[in-house]
Amino acid sequence: MKDLVIVGAGGFARETAAAATAAGWQVLGFVDDDPALHGTTRSELPVLGGVDSVTDLDAAVVVCVGNPRNYTARRSIVERLDLPAARYATVVHPAAELGAGSLVGPGTVLLAGTVLTADVTVGSHVAVMPHAVLTHDDKVADHVTIASGVRLGGSATVRAGAYLGSGALIREGVTVGERALVGMGSVVLHDIPPGEVWAGNPARPLRRKLS
CATH class of the missing domain: 2.160.10.10 (Hexapeptide repeat proteins)
Structure with missing residues (x-):
């Protein structure tokens, strides 16, 4: 098992959690900037905190945000986090x-x-x-x-x-x-x-x- 944290807690993030689990990842949970979600669960996985908290977690990361009304959000978060490519899961x-x-x-x-x-x-x-x-x-x-x-x-x-x-x-x-x-x-x-x-x-x- 490889540990994974998913940025976002919406529909695409939850779909990715299911795909990652099927592919052998150990999904630790989600991170999201909506404080109302912190400490809750989504698809039986915890929302661990805000997006920037991934820098302190020892896990691979995948960014799963965006929709037709704001489909540039994923790129914005990747640029904001500025993580090395090796931190990102495929x-x-x-x-x-x-x-x-x-x-x-x-x-x-x-x-x-x-x-x-x-x-x-x-x-x-x-x-x-x-x-x-x-x-x-x-x-x-x-x-x-x-x-x-x-x-x-x-x-x-x-x-x-x-x-x-x-x-x-x-x-x-x-x-x-x-x-x-x-x-x-x-x-x-x-x-x-x-x-x-x-x-x-x-x-x-x-x-x-x-x-």
Whole structure:
């Protein structure tokens, strides 16, 4: 057993706790900046204290925060903690499949049913929700969120901090720009510039992000 502390105590954090336990980690609990949670339990695990307390704990760390309304939060916390890469766990559910030549960075979580077919590169602190499929030669940069049921065609690129909503389909060879957001169920046939919000079938730009 390897000791693990999870930053955050929301839904993704609890899903990661279940995946980590299945993968052989000993999850010590959560840390969260909401003082109302301190001393309580979530999914039968304790909330140990604030986020900064991980620096005093002898355990690996994974940051599991963020949602479509604030999907840059994970990157902000990683930068705030400023921990060495060796402190971060890579959590891969036993029901995920990693094909030959695929690489996954520290701090990344692959939940159950995720498939990386062949020669896929996934960066650091990436969140991949259940049943996402990344096909040959895809490249996913740091701090990306890939929601459940997303499909990436071959040789697609997702730049740092982007968010792909549930069920989004990304055509082969397409690039999703840094911090862009793709709405759930969208079919992306063309490159998306950095910081833009796209949705629909076929996906079209809705607006630039305000922050």
